[in-house]
Amino acid sequence: MTEKLVPGELTIAQLKRLSGAERVRVELDPKCRAGVRASAALVEKAAQGDAPVYGVNTGFGKLATKRIAREDLALLQLKLLRSHAVGVGEPLSDRVVRLVLLLKATSLARGYSGVREEVIDTLLALHNAGISPVIPCQGSVGASGDLAPLAHLCLPLVGEGEVFFRGERMPAAPALKQCGIAPLQLGAKEGLALINGTQVSTALALDALLAADRLFEAAVIAGSLTLDAARGSDAPFDPRIHAVRGQPGQIDCAAAYRSLLVGSQIRASHLENDDRVQDPYCLRCQPQVMGACLDQMRYAAQVLVREANAVTDNPLVFADGGHMVSGGNFHAEPVALVADALAVAIAEIGAISERRVAMLIDTVISRLPPFLTPDPGLNSGFMIVHVTAAALASENKSLAHPASVDSLPTSANQEDHVSMATFAARRLSQMLKNTAHIVAIELLAAAQGIEFLRPLRSAPAIENVMRLVRSVSPAMMSDRSLARDIEAVHHLVEAGDVGHAIEAQIRELQALKLH
Known part of the structure; x- marks a missing residue:
C-alpha cells in the first residue's frame, strides 16, 4: 500500500500510521509540483542576477554580508551541509528519522522554499528504500532551524554522511548505489532550505x-x-x-x-x-x-x-509575486x-x-x-x-x-x-x-x-x-x-x-x- 502525502494537509492519524512499526511507502500528491517548479525558477533567476539575496549568493548568519561568486553558488550549498553536520550523541531512532524525512519533504513541497523537485523526490526515495540517515541526537538549539541534525539528515542526499540500511550502519554512497538513487548536485539555496526548519524537534x-x-x-x-x-x-x-x-x-x-x-x-x-x-x-x-x-x-x-504542515525555511519564496522574503519561521x-x-x-x-x-x-x-x-x-x-x-x-x-x-x-x-x-x-x-x-x-x-x-x-x-x-x-x-x-x-x-x-x-x- 502507498500513502499519498498532500503537503499542508497531514493529520495526526496519518502521522501515526507513518511512524508505525512498519515503514509505509509514500508518494507525493502531484498537484503540488507546479508550485515547487515556480519557486525553484524564481531562485534560479535570483542566482543569475547581481542583487544580493540571502542564502542564494551570500554567506550565512553573521556572514550574510559576504558575497559569493556565481561559479561558487553550488559549492556554497554543499559546504553548508558539511560545515553544519557537527551533531553529537546517540543516533535518533529509525521511527523519528522516518518522520523527519517526511516532514522535510512535505514542507519543501509546499512550494515556498525554492528547491527543485529532485530534492524532494530524493528525500522520499531514501524513505521508500529503507535508508535512514544517521542523525546524532544533540547539537541543536531549535532556532535557525534544527541546523546540525538536519545537515546530518541531508548529507546522504549528496552521497556523503552515514546511514542505517538493512540493519547496518554504513557510508551513504554505497547504500544509495545499491538502491539506484543518484546523489544530488545541489543548486542555489537548496542546502539552506534543507537545513532550515523545525522538522527534527517537531518529529521528536x-x-x-x-x-x-x-x-x-x-x-x-x-x-x-x-x-x-x-x-x-x-x-x-x-x-x-x-x-x-x-x-x-x-x-x-x-x-x-x-x-x-x-x-x-x-x-x-x-x-x-x-x-x-x-x-x-x-x-x-x-x-x-x-x-x-x-x-x-x-x-x-x-x-x-x-x-x-508548516513552512519553516528562510528566506521564503513567494513565486506568485516574484518575491523572496527573509523572516524567522525557523x-x-x-x-x-x-x-x-x-x-x-x-x-x-x-x-x-x-x-x-x-x-x-x-x-x-x-x-x-x-x-x-x-x-x-x-x-x-x-x-x-x-x-x-x-x-x-x-x-x-x-x-x-x-x-x-x-x-x-x-x-x-x-x-x-x-x-x-x-x-x-x-x-x-x-x-x-x-x-x-x-x-x-x-x-x-x-x-x-x-x-x-x-x-x-x-x-x-x-x-x-x-x-x-x-x-x-x-x-x-x-x-x-x-x-x-x-x-x-x-x-x-x-x-x-x-x-x-x-x-x-x-x-x-x-x-x-x-x-
Whole structure:
C-alpha cells in the first residue's frame, strides 16, 4: 500500500500510521509540483542576477554580508551541509528519522522554499528504500532551524554522511548505489532550505505525543483498577460534578472511569456499608488531574500538526509575486512550549500513579494487607517496588523543568534568542519510559490488591486487564524479584496493549485518544 502525502494537509492519524512499526511507502500528491517548479525558477533567476539575496549568493548568519561568486553558488550549498553536520550523541531512532524525512519533504513541497523537485523526490526515495540517515541526537538549539541534525539528515542526499540500511550502519554512497538513487548536485539555496526548519524537534515531539497517547490510556485504566482494589467510590465520577466545571478533558475522563467500573461486584459489595466519607485525592481527583493532562495533550497535538504542515525555511519564496522574503519561521518556540507542556503532563500522569501505589501498600488507607503481601514481616511484598516508582517520579520532576526558558546566544550574537525545542522534545522520551514503568508498577500493585478481594469480581473490562497482567506476571503471595514482571508489563503499556485489551468494550476510551 502507498500513502499519498498532500503537503499542508497531514493529520495526526496519518502521522501515526507513518511512524508505525512498519515503514509505509509514500508518494507525493502531484498537484503540488507546479508550485515547487515556480519557486525553484524564481531562485534560479535570483542566482543569475547581481542583487544580493540571502542564502542564494551570500554567506550565512553573521556572514550574510559576504558575497559569493556565481561559479561558487553550488559549492556554497554543499559546504553548508558539511560545515553544519557537527551533531553529537546517540543516533535518533529509525521511527523519528522516518518522520523527519517526511516532514522535510512535505514542507519543501509546499512550494515556498525554492528547491527543485529532485530534492524532494530524493528525500522520499531514501524513505521508500529503507535508508535512514544517521542523525546524532544533540547539537541543536531549535532556532535557525534544527541546523546540525538536519545537515546530518541531508548529507546522504549528496552521497556523503552515514546511514542505517538493512540493519547496518554504513557510508551513504554505497547504500544509495545499491538502491539506484543518484546523489544530488545541489543548486542555489537548496542546502539552506534543507537545513532550515523545525522538522527534527517537531518529529521528536510528535513521536513523544503518540507514545503519551498510549501511556495516558493505560494510566486511566490502571487508576480504575486501583480504585476497585482499594474499594473506592465511583461517586466522584458523577457527570454532574464535571459538567458544572466544564473542562472538556475532565468530562471525558470521568466518563471513561465510569464506564470502566460498570458491573463491578467489588463496588457493589461496599455500597451500603462503607464508613469512609471521601477517598484520597489520588482516587477521587483522577478526572481533574488526568483531564487537565488530556487537555494539554490535545493542545499539543493541534500545535504539532500545524508545525508538521508548516513552512519553516528562510528566506521564503513567494513565486506568485516574484518575491523572496527573509523572516524567522525557523524559530521553534511553538514546539518548545508544547514540549514543555507535555513534559509537565507526563510527569503528572506518573506522579498521581505513584501516589496510588503508595496508597495501596498503606494498610491504614487501602485496608489491604500491609505492602500487599499476606505474610508481612517475613515478606516485604511491594515495599521496594513502590520505592522504584517514587524514584522514577522524582526523576521526572527534574526532567520536567522547562527547556524553553533557557536561551544562549549563538552565531556571534546574530541568533540571540533560541528555543531549545530539540532538547525540550528529546527529553520526553526518558520521561515517557519513567512514567510507563510507574504505570506498570501500579498495574501490578492493583492486580495484587484485587487478589485479596476474591472471589469477588471487578468490572468485566477490568477483569480483562487483570488477565493481561496475569499473562506475564502471576500473583505474588511470597516474595520474589518483580524486576522482570515490571519490564513485561511496561512493554504492554508502551505497546498500547493495555488499552487494546478493552477498547472494544469501552467506547469512552476512544474519546480519550488523539485523532
